[in-house]
Amino acid sequence: MQITKLELHTSCLQQQRKFYHEVLELPIVEENQNSFTVKTGTTALVFSQAPNTSSNPFYHFAFNIPHNQFAAAKAWLASRTMVINTNGKEDYHFEAWNAHAFYFLDPQQNIVEFIARHNLSNESNAPFSSESILSVSEIGLPVRSVSTTCEYLKQNLSINTWQSYEDVFAAMGDENGLFILNYIERPWIPIAATPGIFPTTISLVGDFTEFTLEDAMYKIVPTAK
Template sequence: MKIQQLTINTRNFAEMKQFYDEKLGLPVAEEQPDRVTIQAGGSQLILQKAAAPGEQSMYHIAFTIPTNQLGAAKKWAAQRGIRLFRDQDGDQFHFKNWNADALYFYDPDENLIEFIAHHSFDNAEDEDFTSSQLLRISEIGLPVDDVGAAVERIQTTLGLSMWSGDGRQFAAMGDAEGLLIVVDRDRPWFPDGRAPMVSGARIVIQGQATEKLLLQADQYDIQSQHK
């Protein structure tokens, strides 16, 4: 599964545009007064100005980077003044069951942003790390009231399988290339422990079916296009 396009709301529109365009170095594909489209490799991130001033939102978004570039990505982030999240063991997080390593940081809206290197991918890169090595958006977090019910609807309507998780508190739907991270809204996010927040999002995926699915009182609009 591939995440082709992700639209999120932002309460700091100008700061968010500047962060993704200038600090992360991702090109602007399209710009309007209340929305901007950022090109992130094979995916687009659309920042939509919040309808109401101060409207709260919080997202978890992951970008895939080459399998061998996590160390280089850390240095690149430091050079750009991006402060990585750290716990008592450091700022790099290993996922044994996923065969992956990741680092985390926050954008101006305090969204939890992740760079993840999947070691099952044959995508090693010898060149210096740049924004061009943000290969695509590979995860979007979807906090819900009932994980089991959401999983069933995603499986039935979109044809996506559960790649990882227990299906009750956590379910990663799709595959390593693209995942809908369905979590119980009372389950803290890893690794920073913050409570998830239901925040409206529109997700366009390339998957197994051509269907539309609305979840969590229509907060999540998922459009699937058959590959």
């Protein structure tokens, strides 16, 4: 599954712009007074001003990085902003996923993840930089029913459950692109943040009809490859 564009809301547009463009050094490919778009590998990441600035929307999403550059990516990121440290732990080894990850917060307090997936053949020998970020590979979607949403996604996108943990969490898609379905009352790791349902638009490569989830808060849109 390939996420070509991810559109999120923010209540601090200018701080987000500075962080993604000046701190993470991602190129801006489009902007106006209400939004900006940065290029993150093969994914366009869009932040739009939230209509209600007091709503404080926040999200969890992940970037794929070359599977052999976990340490280099962490050193690069740590020189620009703080890696989340929870009780002395910064690195996460997801054995069942064959992946390593670390997390950081942006000015909106989005929980952002760099993940090295060792099943993918995406190694790089170039020094790690913003150009090494390969794509947005995960978007967290807090939902009221994980099982119901899984079935709906299977019917509308013909995708399968990649990993599932009873009825509180499921990853749908594949390692290039995953919906992280999280029960609305289950806190996000690694900071135990209580999830919320906020406007999210996800554009995917595929031949399907646009549809929505969770009272139209989540919109899934088809795009050409």
